[in-house]
Amino acid sequence: MESTSARTDTCASAPKAHPRPEGQDRYTISEVVAFSGLTAHTLRWYERIGLMPHVDRSHTGQRRFSNRDLDWLAFVGKLRLTGMPVADMVRYAEMVREGDHTFTERQELLEATRRDVQARIAELQGTLAVLDFKIDFYGGARTAPERV
Amino acid sequence: MESTSARTDTCASAPKAHPRPEGQDRYTISEVVAFSGLTAHTLRWYERIGLMPHVDRSHTGQRRFSNRDLDWLAFVGKLRLTGMPVADMVRYAEMVREGDHTFTERQELLEATRRDVQARIAELQGTLAVLDFKIDFYGGARTAPERV
DNA sequence: CGCTTGCTTGGAGTGCACTCCAAGGTTCTA
DNA sequence: TAGAACCTTGGAGTGCACTCCAAGCAAGCG
Numbered sequence: 001m002e003s004t005s006a007r008t009d010t011c012a013s014a015p016k017a018h019p020r021p022e023g024q025d026r027y028t029i030s031e032v033v034a035f036s037g038l039t040a041h042t043l044r045w046y047e048r049i050g051l052m053p054h055v056d057r058s059h060t061g062q063r064r065f066s067n068r069d070l071d072w073l074a075f076v077g078k079l080r081l082t083g084m085p086v087a088d089m090v091r092y093a094e095m096v097r098e099g100d101h102t103f104t105e106r107q108e109l110l111e112a113t114r115r116d117v118q119a120r121i122a123e124l125q126g127t128l129a130v131l132d133f134k135i136d137f138y139g140g141a142r143t144a145p146e147r148v
Numbered sequence: 149m150e151s152t153s154a155r156t157d158t159c160a161s162a163p164k165a166h167p168r169p170e171g172q173d174r175y176t177i178s179e180v181v182a183f184s185g186l187t188a189h190t191l192r193w194y195e196r197i198g199l200m201p202h203v204d205r206s207h208t209g210q211r212r213f214s215n216r217d218l219d220w221l222a223f224v225g226k227l228r229l230t231g232m233p234v235a236d237m238v239r240y241a242e243m244v245r246e247g248d249h250t251f252t253e254r255q256e257l258l259e260a261t262r263r264d265v266q267a268r269i270a271e272l273q274g275t276l277a278v279l280d281f282k283i284d285f286y287g288g289a290r291t292a293p294e295r296v
Numbered sequence: 297c298g299c300t301t302g303c304t305t306g307g308a309g310t311g312c313a314c315t316c317c318a319a320g321g322t323t324c325t326a
Numbered sequence: 327t328a329g330a331a332c333c334t335t336g337g338a339g340t341g342c343a344c345t346c347c348a349a350g351c352a353a354g355c356g
Contacts, residue, residue: 042345060304124230127226178332
């Protein structure tokens with residue numbers, strides 16, 4: 001994975017629900033599809049654009065994903081949920097590959113993402129207020145004018 | 149506008165910050181651009197796809213938006229923030245045009261949207277936990293392995 | 297061995313939500 | 327009344343994040 005040391009399933013992500021396909025460290029793409037919920041297309045595409053570390057291959061060239069890859073994918077899934085653009089995730093992946101001297105920059109990227117997420121939550125909570133107002137209107141009076 | 153009776157600026161939306169361009173009920177498209185933050189392209193597109201009521205025109209065919217239109221636009225903006233697809237917003241607009249017999253269906257659409265928003269908020273809060281974990285990692289130890 | 301199912305690739309296609317364009321008419325200010 | 331700034335249209339183009347395709351190897355089973 002990434003930050004989470006050698007031990008795999010950290011609190012960090014760990015959907016746990018989908019138990020990792022048993023066996024150790026040599027998953028086929030279809031096993032990863034089952035585990036991650038992504039399509040094989042998307043997994044190959046992630047690799048093409050540099051969002052995945054170079055995935056190991058069998059002697060005939062088929063992908064064999066490791067537990068590390070699965071951890072990374074779980075983290076990427078979380079980043080995706082934040083709404084971070086794929087280009088930024090690729091940038092993050094590049095920084096990880098570049099090594100420790102990008103620590104600060106990575107931290108800043110995650111902090112900016114954190115701020116974006118909190119702003120988005122606030123925005124959504126604002127919409128909840130409007131939705132509740134409208135829903136009450138429909139549930140209650142049903143007399144105020146409406147038009148479009 | 150819509151649910152909010154004849155009086156315009158309800159608690160429902162009212163960005164209030166952007167004071168409505170003074171003058172009453174005959175705004176040009178550029179005034180609406182300034183007020184709504186949408187582009188003129190988008191306003192015309194909204195009309196084309198049926199997301200706007202038929203906007204009034206000057207004797208030469210130029211659009212003249214009313215306060216009602218501005219209210220509707222503010223509400224549509226909130227729906228957009230929820231992440232509701234444009235197609236669903238169009239459906240909602242159609243139902244409003246169809247009249248009171250769509251009250252229940254409209255209410256259901258808004259309730260479903262509300263549930264989606266709450267699920268999305270929960271999802272985002274889940275990502276915050278991961279982000280905090282990572283940010284702490286970068287801020288603190290700086291010793292755990294990281295790779296991609 | 298033959299068969300089915302799975303995996304490979306580059307490149308093209310999809311759906312969404314805009315976003316822009318060209319060519320021309322309108323409105324405003326001096 | 328001239329010129330700048332604004333408005334109109336249908337249709338084409340953009341950017342994002344996938345999504346799919348065809349043609350051809352690879353893997354596993356009886």
